[in-house]
Amino acid sequence: MLSTAVEIIQCVDEYITKTLQSNSFTENLIGTPTSKFITEFLIITFVILMSYEVIYWSGIYLSLWEYHAKDIFTEVPVHCAHVYIRLNVVSKSKLEKTKEYYVLKKNSKYNVLYWNKLNQLGGEIFSLDRFIKYHFEFSPEDFEMNKEPEFGSTVDHLREKIFTLFKDSEVYSQFHNDKLSKTDVLLFNNRNEEVTHASGDKYLSQCHIETGNVIDSIVLY
Template identity: 55%
Template sequence: MNALQTLYPYVAKADAEFVRLLSQHSFTKTLIQNCISKSITECLFLMFVVLFWYEVLYWSGIYIGLWEYHAKDIFKEVPVHCAHVYVRLNVVKKSDMEKVRVYYQLKRESPFNILNWKTLNEKGNEIFELNKFVKYHFEFSPEDFENNPDPELGSTIEHLREKVLDTFLRSSIHEKFYLERKDVNPNDVLVFNNKTQEVEPDSNRAYLSKVHIETGNIIDSIILI
């Protein structure tokens, strides 16, 4: 009872303010012209506010990973295949492979932390062979995935590694600086998805769209030499 008595002044004040706002316009004033219409209007307004904030919290929780969509097992999302992707390419010595993973872990964990930008630049200058990443544009035509078990899902990580390696071996970068390196193979191509996570070799048969590489993404790839 004491709780109700404490809340009553606030509820009465909110009710008075609600009525005052609706009374300012002729087309909303009719909604509160008697007790019944006023009660219905207030109930509908309260339901709208509750539903609005429920939806905001529900979808925000799904977006940041606090919980999952309640009907995900019923309505399964079919990924749209990756039609084209931009790849930023650089070269690293095999002995520095773990340093590369540390670099991308730091980049993933603090994408907006400007205090770490200096550290990232220093680590990048230390491990990357090229001063700047070289960006390539890869398109995937039906010929690239028509023989896959599920061609509607597009190309695979394995195919992307092969395309990146083939482009590198035919590039002026390889011709000028690494022509003597003939032993580079697709397993020496590190691929990072749009979440800056490394796509491991055991996901080679996975489709791009299922490992967070989607149409138009800009991703990184590192050649180990």
């Protein structure tokens, strides 16, 4: 065991020495036994540290282990100042097709082969020929009541603002009925993923809804 370790050290020493001697500039770094020891020590230390960092962060990226200080340095969501909402209306009987539409939309972002199917499916489910685009800005009164107002508005608050707009607008008068509520508002983030009602208390930026995003919302009637 000891002899194997000695052989490895000798091989490393020979490799480093040969590499440094191949260049006139680096050759001066091993001109004396002392300088050679210091140089090799620094090189080996650097390689060990770099290897550790690569393995450590690769493991975090691959979810093999967690960041050691995740409880100390927590990720802070960015305040969402305003968003653009594309609004449309869908019959509740077509809810499953609507979810199918957004799964397809998410997967077809870079695949033109799905675009025709996406348009056909959209024509079947949406009650309006086109989405109507609205701009929502968030002022302090939209989030000052939250536990952490510095993080901005919540998903539920945005959902309620959308429903209020829908309810008060004459554009959607043919779809109005007393049984509708904000629970009938579907919301999708910037990844075309549905933001469920279970995420209602979360801040917008925690659900991939960020400042300036254009996102879809559907009212089920």
